[in-house]
Amino acid sequence: MSEKEVKNLEEIFEARIARDEKIEPKDWMPEKYRKTHIRQISQHAHSEIVGMLPEGNWITRAPSLRRKAALLAKVQDEAGHGLYLYSACETLGISRDELYEQLHSGKAKYSSIFNYPTITWADMGAIGWLVDGAAIINQVPLCNTSFGPYARAMVRVCKEESFHQRQGFEIMLTLCRGSEEQKAMAQDALNRWWWPSLMMLGPTDAESIHTEQSMKWKLKRKSNDELRQQFIDQTVPQADLLGLTIPDPDLKFNEETGSYDFGEIDWDEFWQVVKGHGPCNKERMDARVNAWNNGEWVRDAAMAHAEKNEKRKVAKAS
Amino acid sequence: MKKNWPLWEIFVRSKNGLEHRHFGSLHAADAEMAMENARDVYTRRNEGVSIWVVESKNITASNPADNGEMFEPAQDKVYRHPTFYDLPDEVKHM
Ligand SMILES: [Fe+2]
Ligand SMILES: [Fe+2]
Numbered sequence: 001m002s003e004k005e006v007k008n009l010e011e012i013f014e015a016r017i018a019r020d021e022k023i024e025p026k027d028w029m030p031e032k033y034r035k036t037h038i039r040q041i042s043q044h045a046h047s048e049i050v051g052m053l054p055e056g057n058w059i060t061r062a063p064s065l066r067r068k069a070a071l072l073a074k075v076q077d078e079a080g081h082g083l084y085l086y087s088a089c090e091t092l093g094i095s096r097d098e099l100y101e102q103l104h105s106g107k108a109k110y111s112s113i114f115n116y117p118t119i120t121w122a123d124m125g126a127i128g129w130l131v132d133g134a135a136i137i138n139q140v141p142l143c144n145t146s147f148g149p150y151a152r153a154m155v156r157v158c159k160e161e162s163f164h165q166r167q168g169f170e171i172m173l174t175l176c177r178g179s180e181e182q183k184a185m186a187q188d189a190l191n192r193w194w195w196p197s198l199m200m201l202g203p204t205d206a207e208s209i210h211t212e213q214s215m216k217w218k219l220k221r222k223s224n225d226e227l228r229q230q231f232i233d234q235t236v237p238q239a240d241l242l243g244l245t246i247p248d249p250d251l252k253f254n255e256e257t258g259s260y261d262f263g264e265i266d267w268d269e270f271w272q273v274v275k276g277h278g279p280c281n282k283e284r285m286d287a288r289v290n291a292w293n294n295g296e297w298v299r300d301a302a303m304a305h306a307e308k309n310e311k312r313k314v315a316k317a318s
Numbered sequence: 319m320k321k322n323w324p325l326w327e328i329f330v331r332s333k334n335g336l337e338h339r340h341f342g343s344l345h346a347a348d349a350e351m352a353m354e355n356a357r358d359v360y361t362r363r364n365e366g367v368s369i370w371v372v373e374s375k376n377i378t379a380s381n382p383a384d385n386g387e388m389f390e391p392a393q394d395k396v397y398r399h400p401t402f403y404d405l406p407d408e409v410k411h412m
Contacts, residue, residue, distance in 0.1 A: 027382045076362070083359050087343045090325070096345060097322055153342070160363075299347075303321050306348035 006030075017217060022148040025091035033217060037147055038092050039108075040219055045085035046103045046110035050284050052078045054118040055127060063121060070167045071124060077164065081157045088149035104289050112270060113200045115278030122175055122182075122189035128168015130190075130197040130235065136161045137231050138201065141221035169238065176242045183243070190239065191247045198262075199270040201228040207267075232260050325374040326352040328359075330366035338370050349373075 001009075010030050016023070023029055052075050059075065062068035086096055102108035113131055118124070139161065142154040175186040202208060202224035214220040222230075232251075239246050250263030272278065323345040329338035341360045346352035352371040360366070380388055396402045405412065 024382070026379065073362075076358075080359050080362065083344060084342060090343075095322070156342075299323065300321070302347035302351065303323060306351075309348065 014216065017146045021146075022151065023146050024148045032213075034092050036213070036217070036219065037150065038089060038094050040214075041085055041089040041092075041147075041150055042094075042099050042102065043109050043111075045082050045089060045099070046108055047114065048078050048082035048085060049103075050110045050114045050288060051131075052082075053284055053287055054114055054116070054280075055124060057118050058121060058124050061121070062124075067124075067171070074128070074164050074167060077160045081153075081160070084153040084156055085150075088147075088153045091149050100292060104285070104292065106276065106285070109274065111200060112273040112278065113196050115273050115281045115284060116192070116196055117280050120185050120189060122172070122185040123193070125168050125171030125175060125186065126189035126193040128164050128166075129172055129238070130168075130193050131200065132161055132164040132168060133235060134197050134200045134231050136165060137227050142219070144218060144221070146218045172242055172244075176244065186242070187244050190244050194247050195265065195269075196273075198228055198231070198265055199267075199273075201231060203267070203270070204265075229259055232262055236260055323347050326356070326371045327374050327377060328352075328356040329370040329372070330356075330360055331368035332366055334367060338368065341365075343374060346371075 009028055013023075013028065013030060013033075023033075055071060055075050055078075059068060059071055062071050086099060089099060090096060099108070103110065113134075118127070136158065139154055139158055143151055143158055145151045145154065172186050172189075175182040205211065205223045205225045208224055211220060211223060236246060236251065236253075248263045250261065252261050253259075254261045273281070276282075324347075325343055326346055326349075327343050328341045330341045331338045341356075344352065344355050344359055346355050349371055352373075353369060356369050356371055361369070392398075
């Protein structure tokens with residue numbers, strides 16, 4: 001194809017998206033669109049999968065059968081989210097194995113929030129409330145993104161997320177209505193998860209490199225800072241309801257803007273964690289890689305079994 | 319050994335009276351495992367009463383590049399639609 005022809009196709013393509021048409025996997029698309037989508041969708045899928053680890057830590061120690069069933073169902077949902085997203089990503093012509101390889105080698109990133117430890121039961125409450133809460137804010141606009149398989153996966157994901165946030169908030173509420181120690185535990189969890197949750201919505205707009213193109217392709221509909229403000233504005237009243245204090249002395253309602261002003265985010269910490277130096281980066285990656293490697297013989301055995309069965313069926317038929 | 323599990327397309331009937339609809343895809347070693355995984359991945363909240371699994375390689379899909387010759391001829395056949403026919407207003411029930 002000549003350069004002019006490509007240019008022409010690109011213009012038609014961009015116009016389709018501007019008209020709110022969806023792009024499907026076999027449609028022609030610019031190479032950059034394909035690559036950007038593979039990166040974003042796979043990063044999203046990896047986050048769902050790695051995100052199971054901090055919560056999986058508490059399944060065996062949940063304080064009641066009710067909590068255990070709920071946590072187990074939530075973690076299972078996250079596995080499902082990962083699978084929807086990996087499938088969507090594979091339609092762009094990359095294999096599941098390549099995607100895993102990129103995660104395991106560190107070439108692909110996942111959300112930095114999952115590199116923090118879950119040290120008390122209250123962390124299950126804080127994660128559901130704050131981390132799933134921030135994820136919902138990120139994900140809802142993606143239900144209308146331009147790439148059909150991604151949009152469809154997000155619709156299913158968003159339907160399932162609201163239970164995650166509610167079960168987390170309920171855990172916090174129960175602790176806050178409990179003993180002094182239980183309430184202190186809830187406050188401690190909020191203290192540790194608040195700032196990482198704000199960071200989870202991404203670098204400030206000034207530092208964010210991909211935004212303009214991503215807006216055009218509807219991979220992003222609001223900027224990181226807008227999403228962060230939305231998250232803070234909706235979460236502060238919820239913390240008040242719990243009777244907990246947000247660990248930010250500069251947090252203050254601004255009558256003029258109708259939003260909360262907030263303190264400086266420690267971006268050094270964010271970049272440290274992104275670069276692999278968070279408290280649990282190594283532990284998370286080891287758990288992932290070990291699960292994959294130790295499961296290899298099972299995957300191979302299942303395949304061998306399937307092939308043997310197939311041969312037997314063919315032999316019988318002939 | 320290194321052989322990847324093939325890809326399967328999953329179709330779910332959400333309730334009797336409705337058609338099976340494409341829900342997504344997943345990897346599985348064989349049809350039986352694809353069925354089990356489809357149940358866990360796509361019907362955790364009563365989304366279905368029946369599941370079809372089809373190995374993706376068995377699907378023949380039209381190519382969007384051929385959409386012109388495939389679908390455009392239908393565009394100028396307006397006489398296939400009831401609104402093409404002019405009838406006086408007095409005609410009822412038609
Ligand atoms: Fe999720
Ligand atoms: Fe979730």
